[in-house]
Amino acid sequence: MAAFGVNEYFHRSWNKFDFVIILATIVVGCIGTFFNLNLLRIIVIRSLRLLRLFKLKKRYHDVLGTVFILMPRFVSVGLVLIIVYYFFAIIGIECFAGHKMEDCCRNTTVEVYYATSSNNSGAGYYYLTNFDNIANSYVTLFVLMAVNNWFIIMDGYAAVTSEFSRLFFVFFYLITMIVLQIVVAFVLEAFIFRIQYKMKTGNKQEDNLVKVEMRLAKSEAAFCMKPRWSSISEPLVYPSVAEADTLCYRGTHWRTKFSFCLKMYAEEVKVCM
Incomplete structure (x- = not known):
């Protein structure tokens, strides 16, 4: 510093x-x-x-740059996953809460995974993945989404409830698979776009922040908001008298895919305009 x-x-x-x-x-x-x-x-x-x-490392920098491009989409996908989790968690609590999973599933193929006497071997503890509350439901749904022996959890609840409970787990698996496929498509698209961007603009390093400058007439600014000229602490300096009736707004924001597209296709945009 x-x-x-x-x-x-x-x-x-x-x-x-x-x-x-x-x-x-x-x-x-x-x-x-x-x-x-x-x-x-x-x-x-x-x-x-x-x-x-x-x-x-340039290779690591490309990965991190791609993550910054995908950040807005990751936020949207994350919100979708939270909503999906909450939807299925409420259904799971209503249908499966209160069922004792310890030592259940006798004489079934998944008996050893729920037997408390076999916990020393590391095969048990699947009874901890339950729907007794919202927190446990989120953990159980994450395990199901990660496809971590999800059929064991499904078979366990099918044994203590009914065979129709399998529909809950199948529907959740299908919906999360679709969402995760969309995430994979976003990642692949971002990497392909970054490769094309580097090939067209060069390999020079760029700042992740974009400086934006926009000029508006005072009449346009008054149309958008109530003017408070007395609240301006510093006078605006204009390069010419003709621009004295305009307001200049300056700011910064994170680079997104749209920002890279504007720079990548700047010549095509000028021709169209």
């Missing part, structure tokens, strides 16, 4: 990340010293600085 200056140092995202990690480590260390607390487990967050290796 002393070498580059405050503004130049905080202009880089990795420097902000490094500053937060170091500051958190210092704060945690001071709290542990003054209050005689053992916070060594929290200090291990310093190991997160190893993520800076993504900046050094």
